[in-house]
Amino acid sequence: MSKGIANQARVGRQRARVGSKRRRVDKELEERVAQRASELATANEALRESERNWRLVLDNIPGMVAVLAADGTAQFVNRRIIEYTGMTRVEEYKEWGTNGTLHPEDLAHVAEAFTKSLASGSPYQIVHRVRRSDGVYRWFQSSGVQCRDASGQTVQWCSVLTDFDERKRAEDALRERERESRLIVNSIPGLVATLTPAGEVELVNDQVLQYCGGTLREMRQWATNGTVHPEDLAHAVDVIGQSMMSGDTYEIIERLRRFDGIYRWFQVRGLPFRDSGGRIVRWYVLLTDIDDLKRAEEALRESERESRLIVDSIPGLVVALAHDGEVEFVNGQGLEFFGLPLEELKHWGTNGAIHPEDLPQLMEDFTQAIASGQPFEWEVRGRRFDGVYRWFQSRGYPLRDPSGRIVRWYNLLTDIHDRKRAEEELRRAYDSFADAQRLSKTGSFITDLVADEHRWSDETLRIFEFDSATKVTSQRIRDMVHPDDLRSFDSVMARAMTGSDVTFGFRIVTAQGAVKNIRGVAHVIDQIEGRPMFVGALQDVTERMEAEEALNKARSELAHVARVTTVSALTASIAHEINQPLSGIITNAGTCLRMLAADPPDVDGARETAKRTIRDGNRASDVITRLRALFSKKEFALESLDLNDATREVIALSLSDLQRQRVVLQSEFADDLPNVTGDRVQLQQVILNLVRNASDAMMDVDDRPRQLLVRTERENGDRVRVTVRDSGIGVDRQSMNKLFDAFYTTKSGGMGIGLSVSRSIVERHHGRLWAEPNDGPGATFSFSIPLEPIPRSHGR
Amino acid sequence: MEVMGQQPLVSVVDDDESVRESLPDLLRQCGFAAQTFSSAEAFLASEALDETRCLILDIAMPGMSGPDLQQELIRRRHQIPIVFITAHSDESVRPELLARGAAECLFKPFSEAALIDALNTALRMR
Numbered sequence: 001m002s003k004g005i006a007n008q009a010r011v012g013r014q015r016a017r018v019g020s021k022r023r024r025v026d027k028e029l030e031e032r033v034a035q036r037a038s039e040l041a042t043a044n045e046a047l048r049e050s051e052r053n054w055r056l057v058l059d060n061i062p063g064m065v066a067v068l069a070a071d072g073t074a075q076f077v078n079r080r081i082i083e084y085t086g087m088t089r090v091e092e093y094k095e096w097g098t099n100g101t102l103h104p105e106d107l108a109h110v111a112e113a114f115t116k117s118l119a120s121g122s123p124y125q126i127v128h129r130v131r132r133s134d135g136v137y138r139w140f141q142s143s144g145v146q147c148r149d150a151s152g153q154t155v156q157w158c159s160v161l162t163d164f165d166e167r168k169r170a171e172d173a174l175r176e177r178e179r180e181s182r183l184i185v186n187s188i189p190g191l192v193a194t195l196t197p198a199g200e201v202e203l204v205n206d207q208v209l210q211y212c213g214g215t216l217r218e219m220r221q222w223a224t225n226g227t228v229h230p231e232d233l234a235h236a237v238d239v240i241g242q243s244m245m246s247g248d249t250y251e252i253i254e255r256l257r258r259f260d261g262i263y264r265w266f267q268v269r270g271l272p273f274r275d276s277g278g279r280i281v282r283w284y285v286l287l288t289d290i291d292d293l294k295r296a297e298e299a300l301r302e303s304e305r306e307s308r309l310i311v312d313s314i315p316g317l318v319v320a321l322a323h324d325g326e327v328e329f330v331n332g333q334g335l336e337f338f339g340l341p342l343e344e345l346k347h348w349g350t351n352g353a354i355h356p357e358d359l360p361q362l363m364e365d366f367t368q369a370i371a372s373g374q375p376f377e378w379e380v381r382g383r384r385f386d387g388v389y390r391w392f393q394s395r396g397y398p399l400r401d402p403s404g405r406i407v408r409w410y411n412l413l414t415d416i417h418d419r420k421r422a423e424e425e426l427r428r429a430y431d432s433f434a435d436a437q438r439l440s441k442t443g444s445f446i447t448d449l450v451a452d453e454h455r456w457s458d459e460t461l462r463i464f465e466f467d468s469a470t471k472v473t474s475q476r477i478r479d480m481v482h483p484d485d486l487r488s489f490d491s492v493m494a495r496a497m498t499g500s501d502v503t504f505g506f507r508i509v510t511a512q513g514a515v516k517n518i519r520g521v522a523h524v525i526d527q528i529e530g531r532p533m534f535v536g537a538l539q540d541v542t543e544r545m546e547a548e549e550a551l552n553k554a555r556s557e558l559a560h561v562a563r564v565t566t567v568s569a570l571t572a573s574i575a576h577e578i579n580q581p582l583s584g585i586i587t588n589a590g591t592c593l594r595m596l597a598a599d600p601p602d603v604d605g606a607r608e609t610a611k612r613t614i615r616d617g618n619r620a621s622d623v624i625t626r627l628r629a630l631f632s633k634k635e636f637a638l639e640s641l642d643l644n645d646a647t648r649e650v651i652a653l654s655l656s657d658l659q660r661q662r663v664v665l666q667s668e669f670a671d672d673l674p675n676v677t678g679d680r681v682q683l684q685q686v687i688l689n690l691v692r693n694a695s696d697a698m699m700d701v702d703d704r705p706r707q708l709l710v711r712t713e714r715e716n717g718d719r720v721r722v723t724v725r726d727s728g729i730g731v732d733r734q735s736m737n738k739l740f741d742a743f744y745t746t747k748s749g750g751m752g753i754g755l756s757v758s759r760s761i762v763e764r765h766h767g768r769l770w771a772e773p774n775d776g777p778g779a780t781f782s783f784s785i786p787l788e789p790i791p792r793s794h795g796r
Numbered sequence: 797m798e799v800m801g802q803q804p805l806v807s808v809v810d811d812d813e814s815v816r817e818s819l820p821d822l823l824r825q826c827g828f829a830a831q832t833f834s835s836a837e838a839f840l841a842s843e844a845l846d847e848t849r850c851l852i853l854d855i856a857m858p859g860m861s862g863p864d865l866q867q868e869l870i871r872r873r874h875q876i877p878i879v880f881i882t883a884h885s886d887e888s889v890r891p892e893l894l895a896r897g898a899a900e901c902l903f904k905p906f907s908e909a910a911l912i913d914a915l916n917t918a919l920r921m922r
Contacts, residue, residue, distance in 0.1 A: 576856070579883035583904035584814035587822050590908040594825035609821060616814055659811070660856040660884070 007107055011097045014111055018097075022071045064161035066093070068144070072118050072157065081161065086133030103129035103137045110142075118157075121146055127164055139168040191287035193219070195270065197280045199244040208287065213259025229255035229263045240270065247272050247280055253294075256287065264291035317382075317392070317413035319345075323406045325370040334413070339385025355381035355389045373398050373406050379420070382413065390417040434458060441540040447522065449474065449497055450531040463518070463540045465510040482507035482515065499524055499532035517542045576656045577623040584616035626653055641680045643712050643720055644669045650687045651710060654695070658708065661695050668711040676720050676787050682761045683785075686769070689754040690724040690781045697728025697778065704777065719767070721784040731779045736771055758783075803829040804849035804919060809839045809865065810881070811857045815904075819852065826912060836860035840868065848876050850899070850918040855882040855889065863889075866896060877918035881906065 058065050059079040067076040074093035082088055085101060096102055102110055106128035117124035123145045129137035144159040185192050186206045193204040201220045212219065212227060222228060228236050232254035243250035250270045255263035267288040272280040311318045317334035321327055327346045330338075338345060338353055348354055354362060358380045369376035376396045381389040396411040434457075437443055443460025447453065454472040461468060464480065474493065481489045485506035492504040505519040520538030592609040595602040626649055651667060658665055691710065698706040709725040731739060739755050755769075762769040767785030774780055806828045808819050813834075820830035831848075833839040837860055839851075851869075855862040862880055869876055880893050880901040890901040899921055900914035 576883040579904040580812050580814065583881075583883065583906065584812075584818050586905040586907065587815070587818035591818060591822040591825055594822070598825075605821065609818065612814065612818055619814075656856075656883075659858050662858060 007104060008098075011107060011111070014115070015097055018071065018073075022069075022073055025069070025071045064140075064163075066159045066161065068157035068159060070146075070153075070155055070157070072114060075156065084132055085130065101131055103131070105129075114144075117144065127168065130161065138163060139165040190289070191266075193285040193287065195283035195285060197244070197282065199240055199283070202282065211258055212256070227257055229257070231255070236268070243270060244283075253290070264289055265294040266290060314412070316415065319411040319413065321396075321409035321411060323370075323408065325366065325409065328408070337384055338382065353383050355383065357381075369396060370409070379416065390415055391420040392416060438462070441543070442537055443539075444535070444537045445522075447534045447536070448531055449493070449534065460538065463516065463538070464508065465512060465514075480508040480510065482509055496522060496532070496534065504538075515542070516540050517545050576660075577653070578620050580656075581616035581620035581623070585613050585620070588613040588616065623653075637679050637681075638677050639680060640675045640677055641683070642673065642675055643683070643722060644673050646680055646684050647687055647710060647712055647722060650684050650691060654688065654691050658691075658695055661699060661706065663695050663698060663706045663708050666707065666709045668709065668713075670711075670713045673712055673714060673720060674787055676765075676785055678765045678785060679761075683765070686758040686761050686783060687722060687724070689758050690722075690783075693754065693781070694724050694726035694728065694778075697726050697730070699728075701728055701777075707778075715784050718787040719784045720787065721782055723780060723782040725774065725778065725780040727774075727776070727778040730773055730777055731771060733773060736773075739771055803827065805829045805831060805844065805847050806850045806852060806915065807839060807844050807848040808832045808852045809834075809836055809857075809862070810852075810854035811835060812854065812883075815854070815881070822908065822911070823915075826915075828915070836862070836865035836868075839865070845874065850915055851876045851878045853878050853880050855880055855893075856884060863893065863896075866893070866898065870897070877921045879911075879914040879918055 055076070058067075058076070061078060061080070064080045064084060065078045066074055066081060069075050074090055074096070077085075077090060077093055081093075085093075087093060087101070092099065093101065097107065097111065110126050110128045113124055113126045123143065125141060125143045127139060127141050130140050131137050140161045141164040142159055142161050144157045147156040147158050149155045188205065188207070191205065191208040191211055193208055194202040196202050201216070201222065204216060204219050208219065209215070214227075218225060219227070223233070223237055232252075236252050236254050239250050239252050242248075249272070250268075252268045254266055254268060256266045257263050267290045268285060269288070270283045270285045273282045273284055275281050312332045314331065314333070317337055318329075318331040319327060319334060320329035327342070327348065330342055330345050334345070335342065340351070340353065344351060345353065349359070349363060362378065362380050365376065365378055375398065376394070378394055380392055380394050382392050383389050392413040393416045394411060394413045396409050398406040399408040399410060401407050437457055437459035441459065441463065443463050444457040445460050446455040452473050454474075454477075456464075456466075456472055458468070461470065461472075464477070466472065470476075478486070478489060478493075489504070489506045492502050492506075496502045501521070501523045503519075503521045505517070508516050508518055510516065517540070518538050519541050520536055522534040522536030524532045525535045526533040588609040592606045592613065595606040595609065647667075647669070651665065655665070687710075691708070694708050695706075698708070704727060707727045709723070711723045711725070713721050713723070715721045759769045762783045762785060765785040767783055769781070769783040771779055771781045806823050808816060808823075808830060810816055810819075810832070811834055816832040816834065820832055823830040828850075831842075831844050833842065833844075835857060836853075839845065840860075853862040853865060860868070862878075862882075866878055869878075877899045878893075878897075879899050880890075881904060882889070882901070883904040887903075893901050899918035902910055902914060
């Protein structure tokens with residue numbers, strides 16, 4: 001509003017000035033008109049005629065024309081103007097400064113320019129708005145030129161108004177567009193440049209300058225100043241040059257130097273801009289930073305390469321499946337393992353690649369996994385190229401796109417065949433270990449006595465008749481110990497608490513009332529915080545002990561059988577031993593009778609023969625006594641005995657037999673032999689057995705003396721040894737140990753029971769019996785027993 | 797030990813001393829001359845070898861056994877009738893010995909009558 005008022009005031013002043021000028025001009029004109037009225041009177045009519053003519057012309061010009069007086073006052077407006085403004089009277093136009101003919105906003109500069117032009121007389125050209133008849137202002141360019149008369153005086157101004165509205169608006173829009181474009185160009189998150197048709201840099205946007213850290217001038221030197229990476233420069237120059245010639249769009253991937261000297265990859269695209277005549281007026285160049293992209297691509301390529309490498313070098317079979325489960329990819333190992341091409345592997349459900357036994361379950365699980373989208377894992381056998389099925393662990397994971405849809409399944413098959421086999425073997429080993437424990441009635445345990453923690457094997461629990469839920473404690477074990485064995489149990493426990501290895505033997509009474517003989521060992525394997533950890537094994541030896549008793553009994557029976565056998569074998573010898581004195585008795589008795597019956601009776605002779613009879617009778621009696629002792633069935637009876645005596649008796653019994661076998665007997669009895677404690681008869685049986693064996697061994701020896709040496713001696717320490725040495729066929733070392741097996745025999749007629757029984761007898765005396773080959777022919781059998789046998793221990 | 801020409805000499809070979817003690821007395825009571833030897837070898841080495849009318853011979857002896865001596869005598873063509881005596885009551889040896897020409901085989905202890913019968917048999921064989 002205030003601006004409007006100020007304008008009005010200015011217009012007012014101007015009008016006043018214009019008014020005074022006009023009045024002066026008018027006055028001058030009136031004077032001249034008056035002066036020359038007469039001169040012109042004649043010419044007036046012609047002039048009026050002429051005036052009418054150019055008025056007609058002006059009115060018909062297809063343009064807006066006004067004629068102003070030299071002072072600028074409107075003198076004439078043609079029909080176009082009148083038609084436009086709707087103002088018919090020329091006076092109205094004289095008031096253009098105040099009546100709104102011109103747009104109020106334009107008044108000032110119009111007045112200024114107009115005044116200036118009037119003053120200088122130079123033509124004017126003003127752009128301003130003129131009100132149309134309907135009140136709408138439109139832009140016009142008002143151009144005015146002076147019309148001078150012959151004297152050079154300005155007489156009039158001729159003004160043409162050109163409708164400028166469309167153009168003005170177009171220009172404004174263009175300017176606006178340009179402004180916006182520049183804004184856009186500078187706001188583009190990219191680098192933009194323009195080139196001249198010759199390819200020189202014309203302009204670059206701010207981003208280019210910021211990126212390069214240089215000026216436009218420097219940008220123009222891009223081909224020489226290192227803006228483009230040296231390696232990429234030749235190519236860039238080449239491409240741009242070609243494009244400039246061909247006018248084709250170009251694209252270069254090149255490295256451009258950043259302000260900090262680092263080159264980054266750019267995609268540079270140039271597009272020609274042509275004018276309406278098709279001539280290239282400019283190149284627009286867009287430079288896109290693709291460094292990150294390029295690096296990402298490289299990284300991706302690298303990672304893909306690596307992935308492929310990994311997939312192919314994974315010690316497993318990798319299978320990629322489509323979302324619906326169809327096999328899409330199998331890695332090298334997979335193809336190699338199955339020995340089938342990918343196409344074939346798509347038909348794994350039918351072509352035997354999967355073990356038939358595993359297939360139905362696999363199909364079911366697989367279908368379910370695919371349907372549910374859940375990762376899967378199972379074990380399955382796959383057929384190798386050579387037809388061998390191997391166990392695999394198959395694990396599958398779905399790959400989902402950002403929206404969560406499954407795009408692919410990855411399936412890794414790991415060969416677990418060996419592991420599976422090992423597991424089976426382990427299971428078998430464990431089973432057999434458990435079986436072994438069960439069969440041998442041997443249980444194992446790991447015990448931390450201090451913490452009272454006991455880990456028992458199944459068999460240990462079974463022996464104690466505990467179920468697996470039983471919490472084993474030392475007290476619970478003790479509660480089961482047979483009252484008679486508690487003292488021994490407690491002392492073993494006390495010893496174990498000190499961290500020593502222990503052996504133990506005690507009886508337990510189970511909940512069922514069964515009495516079991518337990519024997520075992522426990523070793524300290526570790527000390528944890530000063531507490532001994534024991535690992536041990538125990539056995540239920542009840543049956544074994546029963547068996548031992550039975551065996552002992554059997555052994556006694558066997559010993560008896562052996563004795564009887566010996567008796568039968570010795571029958572001849574026995575008969576001989578008895579028949580000899582009997583024979584003497586009978587003969588002597590007969591002789592005695594004959595001597596007494598003689599005449600005269602030979603009393604002295606009879607007495608002599610009677611004495612002989614008695615002597616032979618005693619001799620027979622002795623033999624019978626010895627035999628009875630030797631062959632009577634007696635229990636194991638310990639007594640203190642002299643092995644020399646015992647051996648002599650055996651030799652006495654065997655002597656005739658040995659003689660018959662033509663064996664040369666030599667005996668060496670130690671003088672200082674101490675008595676031993678043992679079963680006289682059983683030890684004599686052993687000696688007899690050895691002597692008979694020696695004799696038998698020499699039965700077929702004819703090329704050398706059949707020598708038999710029987711020796712007694714004291715061994716180092718408190719032992720006594722009896723040695724029987726022959727010069728028979730001998731025994732080879734390999735057979736040496738088998739000799740003592742029951743029923744092993746080298747004799748066609750023997751029972752082979754002798755040596756094994758002999759050994760068991762010697763062992764009952766805590767002695768040992770052994771054989772060794774001689775340096776020369778024959779073998780030597782020996783046994784040695786301690787002077788005082790260790791008392792029989794519990795349970796033996 | 798040549799006694800009275802007509803008394804036939806009976807030689808006893810046995811390693812058992814009681815036999816050597818007792819048997820000669822009985823033989824003499826029965827009217828024989830008797831001589832004893834403790835081994836076959838001793839008998840073979842003696843002069844009695846040629847004079848013996850009958851031999852009472854133990855089977856089992858150390859060194860040369862009774863049967864061995866029998867064989868040896870056959871080999872030397874000394875046809876001395878033999879009465880074997882043995883303390884080993886093994887009947888199986890008897891037939892073999894008789895087959896080889898022995899007059900009898902007596903098992904100890906034998907009766908006086910059995911001995912005299914055997915001796916008579918032996919002497920008749922001559």
